[in-house]
Amino acid sequence: MAGVQLQSKHVLGLDGMPREDIQLILDTAVSFREILDRPIKKVPPLQGKTIANMFFESSTRTRLSFELAERRLSADVLGFQSLGSSVSKGETLKDTARNIEAMKVDMVVIRHSASGAPHYLAQVIQGSVINAGDGSHEHPTQALLDMYTLREKFGKLEGLRICIVGDISHSRVALSNIYGLTAMGAKVSVCGPATMIPKEIERLNVQVFHRIDEVIEHVDALNVLRIQLERDAGRLFPSIREYHQYYGITKQRLDKATTPITIMHPGPINRDVELSADVADSEHSLILQQVLNGVAIRMAVLYLLSARN
Amino acid sequence: MVSVLLKNGRLIDPATGRDETADILIREGRIEKVGQSVSTSGKIEVKDLKGKIIAPGFIDMHVHLREPGFEHKETILTGCQSAAAGGFTAVCCMPNTNPAIDDASVIRFIQEKGKSALGGLVDIYPVAAVTKERKGETLAPMAELSEAGAIAFSDDGDPVHDSEIMRRALEYANMFKKPIIQHAQEMSMTRGGVMNEGFVSTGLGLPGMPGVAEDIVVSRDIFLVEYTKTQYHVAHMSTAGCLELVRGAKERKMQVSCEVTPHHFVLTDEKVRGYDTNTKMNPPLRTKEDVEAMKEGLRDGTIDVIATDHAPHSYDEKQVEYQHAPFGIVGLETAIGLSITELVMKKIISLNQLIEKFSVNPRRILHLPDIRIEAGSPANLTIIDPSIEWTVDPQQFKSKSKNTPFGGFRLTGKSVGVINNNQAYWSA
Ligand SMILES: [Zn+2]
Numbered sequence: 001m002a003g004v005q006l007q008s009k010h011v012l013g014l015d016g017m018p019r020e021d022i023q024l025i026l027d028t029a030v031s032f033r034e035i036l037d038r039p040i041k042k043v044p045p046l047q048g049k050t051i052a053n054m055f056f057e058s059s060t061r062t063r064l065s066f067e068l069a070e071r072r073l074s075a076d077v078l079g080f081q082s083l084g085s086s087v088s089k090g091e092t093l094k095d096t097a098r099n100i101e102a103m104k105v106d107m108v109v110i111r112h113s114a115s116g117a118p119h120y121l122a123q124v125i126q127g128s129v130i131n132a133g134d135g136s137h138e139h140p141t142q143a144l145l146d147m148y149t150l151r152e153k154f155g156k157l158e159g160l161r162i163c164i165v166g167d168i169s170h171s172r173v174a175l176s177n178i179y180g181l182t183a184m185g186a187k188v189s190v191c192g193p194a195t196m197i198p199k200e201i202e203r204l205n206v207q208v209f210h211r212i213d214e215v216i217e218h219v220d221a222l223n224v225l226r227i228q229l230e231r232d233a234g235r236l237f238p239s240i241r242e243y244h245q246y247y248g249i250t251k252q253r254l255d256k257a258t259t260p261i262t263i264m265h266p267g268p269i270n271r272d273v274e275l276s277a278d279v280a281d282s283e284h285s286l287i288l289q290q291v292l293n294g295v296a297i298r299m300a301v302l303y304l305l306s307a308r309n
Numbered sequence: 310m311v312s313v314l315l316k317n318g319r320l321i322d323p324a325t326g327r328d329e330t331a332d333i334l335i336r337e338g339r340i341e342k343v344g345q346s347v348s349t350s351g352k353i354e355v356k357d358l359k360g361k362i363i364a365p366g367f368i369d370m371h372v373h374l375r376e377p378g379f380e381h382k383e384t385i386l387t388g389c390q391s392a393a394a395g396g397f398t399a400v401c402c403m404p405n406t407n408p409a410i411d412d413a414s415v416i417r418f419i420q421e422k423g424k425s426a427l428g429g430l431v432d433i434y435p436v437a438a439v440t441k442e443r444k445g446e447t448l449a450p451m452a453e454l455s456e457a458g459a460i461a462f463s464d465d466g467d468p469v470h471d472s473e474i475m476r477r478a479l480e481y482a483n484m485f486k487k488p489i490i491q492h493a494q495e496m497s498m499t500r501g502g503v504m505n506e507g508f509v510s511t512g513l514g515l516p517g518m519p520g521v522a523e524d525i526v527v528s529r530d531i532f533l534v535e536y537t538k539t540q541y542h543v544a545h546m547s548t549a550g551c552l553e554l555v556r557g558a559k560e561r562k563m564q565v566s567c568e569v570t571p572h573h574f575v576l577t578d579e580k581v582r583g584y585d586t587n588t589k590m591n592p593p594l595r596t597k598e599d600v601e602a603m604k605e606g607l608r609d610g611t612i613d614v615i616a617t618d619h620a621p622h623s624y625d626e627k628q629v630e631y632q633h634a635p636f637g638i639v640g641l642e643t644a645i646g647l648s649i650t651e652l653v654m655k656k657i658i659s660l661n662q663l664i665e666k667f668s669v670n671p672r673r674i675l676h677l678p679d680i681r682i683e684a685g686s687p688a689n690l691t692i693i694d695p696s697i698e699w700t701v702d703p704q705q706f707k708s709k710s711k712n713t714p715f716g717g718f719r720l721t722g723k724s725v726g727v728i729n730n731n732q733a734y735w736s737a
Contacts, residue, residue, distance in 0.1 A: 092628065094628055114630035114632040115515050115631065116514075117630045119583070120631070134514070135514050135632065137515070175512070175514055198510070198511040199507050199508065199510070199511055201511055203508050204511070
């Protein structure tokens with residue numbers, strides 16, 4: 001049985017998060033997931049609490065998911081969206097945060113293009129901080145919802161073989177999944193061109209592959225990352241065409257596996273780049289479950305942090 | 310006017326080969342007598358320096374004084390105060406000011422300010438830019454700068470990137486026996502980078518700057534120096550690879566020297582965990598292997614100089630996201646303590662070697678005359694308590710900026726005073 005309370009005041013990442021905390025979040029999410037199937041989906045635990053969503057980087061999906069989770073828990077929600085760095089606008093993150101806190105906010109959800117921004121925020125404000133994605137660092141609620149979805153499908157995480165495919169170097173989803181899954185006893189590998197695998201990642205107990213076909217025989221699920229077309233084409237890989245040819249997950253490729261492979265993707269998908277349409281929409285794809293489970297996971301995280309304070 | 314009798318100190322003077330307990334009588338800034346049991350008639354202040362070291366004045370050959378242009382970070386006055394408090398009687402100031410030190414008028418401005426700061430206690434030797442506005446495109450007026458008092462040339466803050474410009478700069482500066490000091494960084498490999506590339510940057514999701522980007526530039530430069538038969542100095546060396554390159558150049562008897570900062574022989578990139586912006590500097594903190602190599606280089610003499618790369622930034626400038634914070638930390642007031650604690654106490658180098666790396670060697674690289682602690686010479690001294698234990702409290706720094714990763718560190722050894730140009734500064 002998991003603990004009854006989170007050990008940390010913040011959810012900044014899964015790096016170093018105790019196994020019991022991960023377990024507790026996943027278990028708590030189960031009951032919220034059930035609520036989402038009810039005709040009336042709103043519950044009162046966060047009534048009277050105010051949560052600020054500080055999005056310094058555009059992310060419609062994550063923002064909507066958090067907002068929905070907050071409203072389902074009856075919290076008051078303060079939206080704040082500022083694209084690009086706050087510094088470039090002359091106001092520092094610290095000032096912005098302090099201002100928001102002066103409005104008596106209980107929790108802050110932050111999305112930021114700079115790695116470590118939530119960690120910095122946690123040092124300068126009183127309330128709890130939830131990382132909704134920081135730079136190329138972590139996206140803990142995404143990894144938690146991925147783990148939830150896998151557990152739902154396979155009944156366990158221990159011993160499960162997961163490969164994360166794509167640009168690992170610039171992925172907060174990859175890193176959080178690596179930290180979380182390895183903590184829960186899953187076997188994690190990564191696959192992508194050598195130019196997209198960060199230095200010494202093996203030291204995080206991760207196996208590295210460069211060819212999809214070598215991976216497919218040995219995994220239960222693939223977590224396929226979104227490729228940043230504009231940023232990386234020509235620099236980290238020659239062309240989109242070549243990427244799709246060698247790393248694109250297609251039905252033809254998956255058919256080589258003896259047992260069907262489960263497919264996940266944090267979205268939004270570049271169809272026919274990292275994932276072909278027939279795979280994305282196939283019965284082995286968990287992509288839409290991920291979206292729904294995301295709301296339940298975020299409800300669980302918000303609820304547990306609020307219960308702790 | 311400094312007239313004082315220093316009693317019972319341990320005098321270590323590598324230039325005259327002295328290492329003994331002696332008294333030093335200084336009158337009006339000049340050494341009158343060095344010897345045993347020196348007494349004096351008339352009223353003169355007497356300082357008992359039992360257990361303290363008296364050394365030739367220390368020079369920090371890599372300091373950013375920030376003036377002109379960035380006076381909210383540091384001024385020449387506060388920089389000199391910081392230097393004096395840290396135990397330095399001289400600093401070389403880097404040219405990345407605004408305007409840059411690429412014009413003789415800026416050198417004259419700095420010299421004037423320096424003379425009025427603390428009565429001229431701290432000698433300021435400006436390092437002038439290699440290229441106009443430090444843009445790396447066309448040579449700065451090096452002859453004129455040299456004549457005005459430039460001690461060396463560097464585009465520090467940035468490397469001299471273009472190989473042809475570097476070659477010509479080496480040749481030109483060599484006409485007046487001035488070294489080129491290189492900030493070695495292959496920029497095309499470090500774009501966006503904020504820390505050492507490796508296991509820690511992977512785990513923190515921070516863009517990395519690989520050590521090899523430093524090695525590549527030093528490697529190219531050594532080829533150029535060998536070809537042009539000129540003088541070259543590597544600023545703030547941080548990698549094992551770079552050390553190996555300099556070692557090879559020295560074996561081939563080239564005029565190549567290098568410096569290391571205390572933070573590069575004390576801290577590793579593990580310190581970046583937690584995203585403290587006071588661990589962000591350029592070159593970045595490297596790996597344990599690199600730190601061990603730096604210590605070995607100090608021990609075997611490949612590394613000639615300890616310099617701080619004192620880089621003040623205001624509190625607010627560092628109170629931002631790690632990726633947005635400016636590079637650099639202050640160093641003048643922790644350098645001696647860190648060096649004694651990490652190098653002398655751990656028997657990596659002796660006190661004599663420490664003095665060579667803080668005084669004798671940098672002065673020789675810069676072609677400054679040796680300081681001699683003997684009768685008739687002007688008193689230019691750094692006085693150190695090698696066994697005092699203290700805790701680093703950045704709020705006590707004389708520097709205008711407090712950006713250091715060493716706050717709270719327990720150190721052994723500290724400067725207790727400096728004497729130079731007939732001025733003295735005694736730490737409380
Ligand atoms: Zn530099």
